[in-house]
Amino acid sequence: QVQLVESGGGLVQAGGSLRLSCAASGRTFSDYAMGWFRQAPGKEREFVSAITWSGGSTNYADSVKGRFTISRDNAKNTVYLQMNTLKPEDTAVYYCAASRFARFLSEDFRNYDYWGQGTQVTVSS
DSSP states (O other): OEEEEEEOOEEEETTOOEEEEEEEEESOGGGSEEEEEEEOTTSOOEEEEEEOTTSSOEEEOTTTTTTEEEEEETTTTEEEEEEOSOOGGGOEEEEEEEESOTTOOOOOGGGOOEEOOOEEEEEEO
């Protein structure tokens, strides 16, 4: 089992920044690729970003490319999502997730085995 706990969400004005953190415990953190997803009210969960076990490869949804940066610190068992130039349409609950497919960058939530409880991000216009 892997336990994931997100933090860092909050209310920010459009154009502002937030950094989300996701702390993992349980099994070896570096055995997993990590992803961030989000879900806005009335919408389906959508992929945001992913990072391989080593941090050597990353990918992003087109909607956040150039504004968000994913990173990880395996010594601290933590993955981060730096979000800059936030827009009202970024408002959602953000979830981190762990995938046993450690070398792959999956955008499909079905490939993730463990999920955090989510953290709310609200961007005001």
